[in-house]
Amino acid sequence: MAILQTTVSQTAISRTKNRAIRGVAVLLVMLLAACSMDQRYKRQVSGDESYLDTAAQKPLKVPAGMILPLRNATYDIPQGSQQGAVGKQLDIRPPVQPLVLLNGARTEYTADTSKLLLENGPQNRDLWTQVSRIVENNHLPIASRQDANQTLITDWVKWNRADENEEEQFAGRYQISVQQQGYQSALLVKSLGLRQANNPVTDGIKVQRYNVAMLNTLVQGLYKIRTDTENNQVARGAGSLDVQSGSDDSGLPALIVRAPYATVWQRLPAALSKIGMKVGDHSRSQGAITVTYRAISNSDWDALGTKDPALKIGDYKLQVGDLGNRSSLQFTDSKGNTLNQQQNDSLIVVLQAAFNQTGTK
Known part of the structure; x- marks a missing residue:
């Protein structure tokens, strides 16, 4: 009888332990799922934030009659007020820079406009045709297009970034054009609107981030076209060189x-x-x-x-x-x-x- 009771008791303990283990496993899965959905940690600073509670500097109060030694103000920290996000609200991601992958290219950009300047060489003679092909190959939605003016306007382009939450992804509309500027051809990308989860975004840093991202999409496409062309030239150029x-x-x-x-x-x-x-x-x-x-x-x-x-x-x-x-x-x-x-x-x-x-x- 004692043996039977001991066996039953051990079975009950084992079942309790199994339920506890399963409960912990489910909790871990839920936590991991929550972490995988929330991508804010990729944009936020981590670590001690006690610096935010640092008291403001106060001027030194000298008792009457006391004479202080001569001082040098070279290393004084100037007073000022900082406007902007701090702590978890600060986006720590580096700014997106225009890619310079093409020979002789240079870039210029502001908050809402990005520009790629290329010399008027043989490779850039059909720049608009190449840009149009890249837009089509990347399945970018087109709202209007004027080939005579070498200009097109996209519909809302959805940006699916791994450092943004799925429900908070950005979308933007852009004017893409090719213009002649003296001895150079200019590929311009102008932002016509940015929104996040259907809410308008006017923050200049965010507008610039996704405007430059669109330019980089086009630059990468141009680089692939040039590389494929050059590889074909290399294949045809095998043999002796003079x-x-x-x-x-x-x-x-x-x-x-x-x-x-x-x-x-x-x-x-x-x-x-x-x-x-x-x-x-x-x-x-x-x-x-x-x-x-x-x-x-x-x-x-x-x-x-x-x-x-x-x-x-x-x-x-x-x-x-x-x-x-x-x-x-x-x-x-x-x-x-x-x-x-x-x-x-x-x-x-x-x-x-x-x-x-x-x-x-």
Whole structure:
């Protein structure tokens, strides 16, 4: 009988524990679900907020008859009143910056207008057509469109951001246009309205955030179009490249490669490695490359079918220029001196051979 009672008692305890565990598990699931729905923590500062209760500074009261030592007011904290959100109400997210992904591009923006400026080159000749394609590919709703004026107005574009609550997402309307400004083409995005959960938003910071976001959507689309085009050029440009002697606008020696910039940039690192130049920092948008030259062995030169150009060992900067269907290469030594004509001429055959060996498929 005692054994039966003990067994029943243990069973009851076990059931109680199981119910408690299940209850805790359900509570944890509910808490996690609540956290996953509320995204405010991504926009709010975390930590001790006791600084908000700091008492204001008071002027020092000096008793009558006391003479204080001379003081320097250099490090005095000026009095002032700060207007704006504090604590949990402060949005700690960094401002959205316009993306500069395209060669020769620069941006300008205000609270409600963003602008991308591009040179009037061959790539930008059909800018409006490219922008229209990007709008369609991103399924942006269009309220009106005037191709003759290269302008369109979107309907409400919904922004689904992971740092905003689902029920508090933003939506905006924009005027997108392409204009000619002297020797440049300008892609403009102007905000025509912003709302959050169907409530109008006039806060300049928020308007700017989503205005720049629209510009960046277009910039990313343009970058993809350019990259796809350049990759196709590279594929068609496989094989030998002709390298010739030339000069820049100021008359300084340079090397001219008879191939588009995309093709040369794609094949340049491997070609430089072939002749003993190790590539360091490089920026495709600026056409800048840093290299360190270490002479290779005679057998390596024989494998290239060329001779040692007798280039001084050390660090160099290489500037790659886009000349349409050609590209320029200009080397500068560590002292900022451009290689002279003789040094450039010695590199012609060397780079020609290196390009040929790295460009075959």
